[in-house]
Amino acid sequence: MKKIVLLIAMAVSVTMNAQVTRVSLQASGLTCSMCSNSINKALKTLDFVQEVDADVKTYTFEISFKPNAYVDFDMIKKKVENAGFSVVSFEATIVFNNVHVTNNQPVTIEDKTFLFVNINDQSLDGVKKIKVLDKGFVSPKEYKRNALPVSPPRIYYATI
Amino acid sequence: MKQPFLIVLIFLSLRGKGQELFAVTEPASNIATGSIGFRVDHLIMNEINSSKINYHLIPEIIVGVSKKLMIQGNVFFSNRTTKFKAEGGSVYAKYRFLSNDAMQRHFRMAAFGRISRNNSDIHQEEINMYGHNSGIEVGLVATQLLRKVALSSSVSVLKAVDNGNNNKYLYGSKNSNAVNYTFSVGKLMLPKEYKDYRQTNINLMAEFLTQVNTGSGKYYMDIAPAVQMIFNSQSRIDIGYRAELSSTLLRTAPNGFFIRLEYNFFNVFK
Numbered sequence: 001m002k003k004i005v006l007l008i009a010m011a012v013s014v015t016m017n018a019q020v021t022r023v024s025l026q027a028s029g030l031t032c033s034m035c036s037n038s039i040n041k042a043l044k045t046l047d048f049v050q051e052v053d054a055d056v057k058t059y060t061f062e063i064s065f066k067p068n069a070y071v072d073f074d075m076i077k078k079k080v081e082n083a084g085f086s087v088v089s090f091e092a093t094i095v096f097n098n099v100h101v102t103n104n105q106p107v108t109i110e111d112k113t114f115l116f117v118n119i120n121d122q123s124l125d126g127v128k129k130i131k132v133l134d135k136g137f138v139s140p141k142e143y144k145r146n147a148l149p150v151s152p153p154r155i156y157y158a159t160i
Numbered sequence: 161m162k163q164p165f166l167i168v169l170i171f172l173s174l175r176g177k178g179q180e181l182f183a184v185t186e187p188a189s190n191i192a193t194g195s196i197g198f199r200v201d202h203l204i205m206n207e208i209n210s211s212k213i214n215y216h217l218i219p220e221i222i223v224g225v226s227k228k229l230m231i232q233g234n235v236f237f238s239n240r241t242t243k244f245k246a247e248g249g250s251v252y253a254k255y256r257f258l259s260n261d262a263m264q265r266h267f268r269m270a271a272f273g274r275i276s277r278n279n280s281d282i283h284q285e286e287i288n289m290y291g292h293n294s295g296i297e298v299g300l301v302a303t304q305l306l307r308k309v310a311l312s313s314s315v316s317v318l319k320a321v322d323n324g325n326n327n328k329y330l331y332g333s334k335n336s337n338a339v340n341y342t343f344s345v346g347k348l349m350l351p352k353e354y355k356d357y358r359q360t361n362i363n364l365m366a367e368f369l370t371q372v373n374t375g376s377g378k379y380y381m382d383i384a385p386a387v388q389m390i391f392n393s394q395s396r397i398d399i400g401y402r403a404e405l406s407s408t409l410l411r412t413a414p415n416g417f418f419i420r421l422e423y424n425f426f427n428v429f430k
Contacts, residue, residue, distance in 0.1 A: 026263075028261040028262055028263050028264070028265075028266075029259070029261030029262070029265070029266040029305075030264070030266070030305075031264050031265075031305060031307055031308060031348065032180075032181070032348070032361065032390070033354055033357055033359065033361055033390065033393040034181070034361075034390055034393045034394065034396075034424070036354075036357070036393070037357050037393035037394065037426070038191070038192035038195065038424075038426055039192075040357070041192075041426035041427055042192060042193075042194075042426065042427055044427075045427045045430070054357070056354035056355060056356055056357060056359075057353060057354045057355065059263075059264070081227055082192065082193035082194070082226070082227045083192040083193065083227075084189055084190055084191070084192055084193075084227055084256075084259075085261060086259075086261035088261075088262075088263065139262065140260075141262075
């Protein structure tokens with residue numbers, strides 16, 4: 001019995017090495033407030049979203065999440081696209097618990113695998129912001145400029 | 161002819177951001193996936209050579225099927241004949257096939273089509289799939305949004321057929337085809353700066369609407385200026401006036417006011 005508890009405790013400690021607490025995204029392709037509101041309302045339908053704080057002036061949406069919920073980056077992007085617009089910037093605020101990251105080496109953080117690029121090898125501890133660089137998470141121009149190879153599913157390119 | 165160009169010049173000389181939710185034409189953008197809009201159009205047109213007002217009431221439902229596809233359905237009511245009654249309806253679909261987004265701007269293109277059914281008598285050479293003729297219209301629309309200004313242009317081909325209730329198309333099958341050209345410009349006037357979704361938006365727009373009958377070569381050219389208010393980022397009212405600038409086509413009521421009321425429900429379905 002003790003062994004099982006220990007295993008569970010280990011498993012939990014492995015998965016809880018970080019937690020996505022917020023996402024800040026900027027949408028493009030719009031100016032009208034009705035368009036912005038359609039994104040705002042679409043993001044609010046996601047079951048893992050706690051709150052959306054929309055800045056109408058900058059087309060930025062600050063999204064907070066329900067505790068311990070799985071935060072699906074692709075679904076967030078899809079909601080913006082289904083409203084008829086695009087994501088040009090996607091920053092996730094993550095609370096790290098001593099995670100070592102190496103440039104160009106995949107690292108699994110909580111439930112996602114990231115491939116950090118353009119970083120110095122380092123240990124991440126505490127609240128940090130990472131920027132997702134995959135297609136559809138940055139502007140087409142920026143995506144082209146970064147010239148990253150297509151990432152396998154569920155692996156996100158990111159930088160700090 | 162001087163008037164429309166003056167209005168365009170006034171529009172272009174003003175500084176600010178733009179709107180593309182035009183009052184007469186549709187932009188290349190669609191409503192959000194899963195959203196449903198309800199719209200009621202009122203057309204209050206002056207009948208030429210009479211004191212009669214032709215009132216058209218067109219309730220419409222708009223469904224955002226996917227990010228690329230939007231479908232609309234409506235019913236045409238009017239008092240143009242003896243009494244106010246339902247005369248037909250139409251189904252409209254628009255497919256956005258190109259979308260280049262950037263901060264506060266986009267360029268989009270869409271293909272659209274409308275199938276109309278109307279049971280009223282045919283009384284004019286103008287072919288109008290929005291409450292007068294049975295037939296089909298297909299076309300392309302391109303829309304450029306540049307901050308507060310939106311520009312949109314469309315080309316469509318129309319084919320009129322006999323109306324219902326044995327009301328024949330009167331002008332010969334050779335003259336039952338037409339091409340519509342539209343150019344629309346819209347501009348966000350207020351608010352000067354967005355702060356929250358409850359601010360009322362005021363847009364001014366001007367639309368140029370031209371039809372050329374491919375059989376007879378006859379044409380019309382109209383202008384439709386409108387003012388639009390958007391409330392709570394959810395509902396809108398457009399008030400405008402459509403005026404004939406020039407025409408060689410027989411038309412019974414080309415001039416008049418129009419009022420559009422619209423309310424959008426977001427995320428009705430996934």
